[in-house]
């Protein structure tokens with residue numbers, strides 16, 4: 365008799381599990397797709413879908429770059445307007461679209477002073493891997509306004525344009 369006592373508890377267990385499953389199904393985790401899209405910085409009604417590399421770039425951007433290359437940060441206002449020259453917004457396609465992937469890679473890896481720009485732009489060559497830097501560039505291209513189109517001919521590697 366004692367051996368079958370657990371059978372009495374079985375319906376209760378099944379009931380509890382079903383209940384739990386229903387509760388989790390009702391509430392989708394709002395953070396689940398947090399990196400799968402980016403809200404268009406110029407139009408909050410427009411969501412930009414991000415592929416895997418771009419979403420990794422978004423994650424890194426919001427850790428390292430948002431403080432100087434966006435108007436607002438997860439912590440509030442950004443530091444952008446305290447800097448001279450003011451760093452470009454990361455979605456500023458009018459400026460960044462004309463810079464080659466290699467140029468962006470160089471300035472992110474080596475920092476502003478190595479590329480003849482403001483030394484306030486830190487070098488990330490020892491902080492980020494080459495793949496991570498490529499991901500940030502992919503994210504930059506994805507959010508560009510006006511949109512980025514890959515050029516037909518190679519653009520300069522060491523000059524901004």
Ligand code: HEC
Pocket residue numbers: 425428429430431432433447448449450451452459468471472476481482483484485486488500524
């Ligand atoms: C402490 C502030 C600061 C941080 C953090 C920062 N930057 Fe910069 N960034 C600058 C400044 C200042 C410039 C130079 C602007 C100039 O000289 O016109 C710059 C320039 C650039 C440029 C060249 C575009 C241009 O305007 O010539 C790129 C690309 C860039 N940053 C990417 C990044 C990325 C990617 C990160 C994060 C990994 C990052 N920056 C983090 C301040 C910052």
